[in-house]
Amino acid sequence: MRANVLSAVSGALAVLVGALILSTTAAAQAQAPQTSSTDSSSAPVYNPYPPGILPSDLNTELLRVVREVDFIEARALSKWKALPPPVLTGQPPTLQNTGTAAIEVLGELMNYDKSISPFRNVACASCHMPYVAFSGPIPSVNLTMVAYPGTVHFRAGKRTAQRYTYSPFFPVLQYNQVQGAFFGGNFWDSRATGYLLRNADAEQAQHPPVDTQEMGNPDTACIAFKLSKAKYRGLIEQIWGKGTLDIDFPPQTAQICALPGGAAVFGTNNTPVPLGPEERTRANIVYDHWAQALDAYEQSVQVSAFSSKFDAYLHGSYTLTADEKAGYDLFRGKGNCNSCHLDGRSTAPTPPPPEGTAPNSQDTGAAADAQPLFTCFGSANLGLPLNPRDTIFYQDKPDSFGFTANPAGFAFRDLGLGSFLRSVAAPNPNATWTQYAPTSDGQMQTSTARDVAMTPAQCPTTEAPGPYFQKEFFHNGYIKSLKQLVHFYNTRDVYPYKVTSGHCPAGKTEKVDCWPMPEVPNNLDRTIGSLGLTDHEEDQIVVFLKTLSDGYTRPFDNADTFTGSCMRGGSAKTQGNEFLIPTPPLPTCSASICGVPPLPGPMPIP
Amino acid sequence: MIALHTKPAMAAALASLLFSSSGAAQVNAYVAKEQSPAAKAPRVQIARGPELESADESTAIIRWTSNNPGGSDEHFAVVHYGTNPKELDQTAKSHIRLNQKHAETVFRVSVAGLAPRTTYYYTVDSAQASGQSDGIRSSVGKFTTPGPGERIMRYPQPN
Numbered sequence: 001m002r003a004n005v006l007s008a009v010s011g012a013l014a015v016l017v018g019a020l021i022l023s024t025t026a027a028a029q030a031q032a033p034q035t036s037s038t039d040s041s042s043a044p045v046y047n048p049y050p051p052g053i054l055p056s057d058l059n060t061e062l063l064r065v066v067r068e069v070d071f072i073e074a075r076a077l078s079k080w081k082a083l084p085p086p087v088l089t090g091q092p093p094t095l096q097n098t099g100t101a102a103i104e105v106l107g108e109l110m111n112y113d114k115s116i117s118p119f120r121n122v123a124c125a126s127c128h129m130p131y132v133a134f135s136g137p138i139p140s141v142n143l144t145m146v147a148y149p150g151t152v153h154f155r156a157g158k159r160t161a162q163r164y165t166y167s168p169f170f171p172v173l174q175y176n177q178v179q180g181a182f183f184g185g186n187f188w189d190s191r192a193t194g195y196l197l198r199n200a201d202a203e204q205a206q207h208p209p210v211d212t213q214e215m216g217n218p219d220t221a222c223i224a225f226k227l228s229k230a231k232y233r234g235l236i237e238q239i240w241g242k243g244t245l246d247i248d249f250p251p252q253t254a255q256i257c258a259l260p261g262g263a264a265v266f267g268t269n270n271t272p273v274p275l276g277p278e279e280r281t282r283a284n285i286v287y288d289h290w291a292q293a294l295d296a297y298e299q300s301v302q303v304s305a306f307s308s309k310f311d312a313y314l315h316g317s318y319t320l321t322a323d324e325k326a327g328y329d330l331f332r333g334k335g336n337c338n339s340c341h342l343d344g345r346s347t348a349p350t351p352p353p354p355e356g357t358a359p360n361s362q363d364t365g366a367a368a369d370a371q372p373l374f375t376c377f378g379s380a381n382l383g384l385p386l387n388p389r390d391t392i393f394y395q396d397k398p399d400s401f402g403f404t405a406n407p408a409g410f411a412f413r414d415l416g417l418g419s420f421l422r423s424v425a426a427p428n429p430n431a432t433w434t435q436y437a438p439t440s441d442g443q444m445q446t447s448t449a450r451d452v453a454m455t456p457a458q459c460p461t462t463e464a465p466g467p468y469f470q471k472e473f474f475h476n477g478y479i480k481s482l483k484q485l486v487h488f489y490n491t492r493d494v495y496p497y498k499v500t501s502g503h504c505p506a507g508k509t510e511k512v513d514c515w516p517m518p519e520v521p522n523n524l525d526r527t528i529g530s531l532g533l534t535d536h537e538e539d540q541i542v543v544f545l546k547t548l549s550d551g552y553t554r555p556f557d558n559a560d561t562f563t564g565s566c567m568r569g570g571s572a573k574t575q576g577n578e579f580l581i582p583t584p585p586l587p588t589c590s591a592s593i594c595g596v597p598p599l600p601g602p603m604p605i606p
Numbered sequence: 607m608i609a610l611h612t613k614p615a616m617a618a619a620l621a622s623l624l625f626s627s628s629g630a631a632q633v634n635a636y637v638a639k640e641q642s643p644a645a646k647a648p649r650v651q652i653a654r655g656p657e658l659e660s661a662d663e664s665t666a667i668i669r670w671t672s673n674n675p676g677g678s679d680e681h682f683a684v685v686h687y688g689t690n691p692k693e694l695d696q697t698a699k700s701h702i703r704l705n706q707k708h709a710e711t712v713f714r715v716s717v718a719g720l721a722p723r724t725t726y727y728y729t730v731d732s733a734q735a736s737g738q739s740d741g742i743r744s745s746v747g748k749f750t751t752p753g754p755g756e757r758i759m760r761y762p763q764p765n
Contacts, residue, residue, distance in 0.1 A: 180735030339705035526700035
């Protein structure tokens, strides 16, 4: 019965895909967006950007993703309706049999629910779609803006959308005294620590709904309010009990929650929904449930699937091709990638010295970890150049709500973990950590290498000439292909130039034989930068990275929902270089960032 | 009193334990070698280098390869330097993540704030996250920075 339903849905999808391809093609010819047709509010569009910063197909692409989001939401509703209700039994009381499925599908329903945002135009998934392992779904945004538009078009954040996959496996943030380093947390800057829910991923899910640049709710109680009116309210009550959503919201709640956070009318009030202490507590509990359900979805086998070629290889049911094996040996040998992207093996074969570092090339290691996560949960400053296309730099003027995201303009610097520890980026819940800010400046979380290469089936690669799906890599999206990513690790210190992006000397090609200087020169990681890999060896590592994409041993859930277009042509080495723009003369780092103690050091940040 | 009575027996047991421990250690060492040949080296030392990787008029990168010093994964490569070989009073250090699965690790340090066309002398060391030295000491090496706009590249470039 359920299979028949899915089959019917697939048929409908095929028709939808055909229709959407046509509309997408036409839309690609549209000019720079001046209005937001996806925005149900009457708010004027916020466009502080010079021409060319926003991609010309932005509105049509946002509409495409909305359609895809709605399609998956409808799928999830069907899945929920088909789910036998769990039975609450035992001591402690447990939702027997379908309890796990219930909370996972609840998280899925929440993830694709646009009605949570003030203008009902943005769901969590709007920036995190399954066909790219829940990273950014719009090729042109990945090529230009870096961050994705939030509920207010076109406010946008400052960093790339991180993949959901395996984020629930990151531990609660901790400072390890022996290692002198932080491990765990979620987000590029680890600011979702997990300090209260004891689950970094769940706490991560509590940030975007009230981030001014993302969903933009003005109050966490708005999420509880909107969940109380959700189509899936019954499922929430089934899991957490009748009455869990019975909060006495005042009549003006709907009006308050339809305004974006940061609006001048709210002043500095983070709880504009007027709730008494008991009602506020109940709303907070609902918001914790929101977080736990989204974490359940992200931790489920639908999202963190362990279904890659590499998993099959560890299991013994897949044999790596010669290039994949060579790439893997480089990944854990000469490339030294597994010093941070831990692969769970106990030994590392490398070529003999002087190129290699291990004594022989024999793979004598067993899999010490049956499902390695390809991250050490730590953070590093890899020395990415400042990306002048990052939309955050341009948001230095107030929008129609009187909100200015970044008054510092190009004096903004992304210090990553360091800014969080100083409570600049978000409140740091542990004062004993603040002292480590100067040794953490510029550090960003080590992503899992799993699913870095995942693309929709119709665009089978991230790499030009393709057909490829344009992704963006690292926290500021400076890197546009995996070839460039590996080449950066390999040659950052071989081709360093004391210039900003867009200013490589004549005769040099940025990202090929010219790497502009780091945005944050402090705490630069020198494990990488001059690995001595040949061009062919770089390619082999890229081939290996593709074995880490889920969806090999079984289909990846909802990976079939991409209805956009692939890109073609060019070379992975220079992919996206046509969109490089010259970095303007940079003012020194804003005092609101670099002037907050403990000050960056030993060298000041330019 | 009781202790005195049991002392001979304890001594025998101790001797037996020492003997078996010794045997066990050999077995474990063999197993460890098979599964993890890159554990902390018995004697931590530099295998290659130190040498100048690259330099421009104000910055130099020094690199060397050590066998595995063990200790914290989070490590620092350290250079003590100066223009007087008998007074290496300046220090530069760079962050390195030790790959405990590798028998050897490449350490690299960026030394900034140098003067052009100047000869510098240096020794290298590495340290754990705590700052504790690995006890590696090189002999004194030297390099000369190029003039403005010039660049030295000693390490082989990718082909």
